Amino acid sequence: MAEQKIDPMLMNFIQGETQRQKFTEQVHNLSNKCWDVCIPDRPPAKMDAKLQTCLTNCVNQMIDASNFMLQRLQQMQGGGGLS
């Protein structure tokens, strides 16, 4: 097929960029959510340590929540909860 003829360097590049873009999209997504969670109604004059902690916790919690739900879905599937 055509795939096999694509320059390996180009293939590598595309795979790398695809991974990078997945990462960037998650950053867009997480920034949006964590902004709403952590930044008060009036944006403060400075980014203080409290805000940074909130943002870090928010990112980790979102990932924990996502992993938790994924595991739970896998369990449901294993236990015949989903068919």
Next chain:
Amino acid sequence: MDGLANVDVTNLSPAQRDALMTQVKQQIAMVNAQTLIAELSEKCLSKCISKPGTSLDSTEKQCLSRCMDRFMETWNHVSQAYQQRVQQESFGSQGSGNFGGFD
């Protein structure tokens, strides 16, 4: 840079390949910048412009400036925090780690 639209990707000269990669990188950067600006506008308009008057007053301008700065900082901070988390998940600590599609 032009003339790449009709190129056969299975048969590129090294120069064509490099040009294609540069073009793709530029387009990705453009799309990401546009997304960032759209998100920033949406967030800062809703935070700072609640009762539109006849013109922007100084309070609104200050709010918008702060909001834009904080938004960029938030983006960078989230990027770092997420990067760290992705690294932690890929070395050891057997979390399923599928959040970002990195295994």
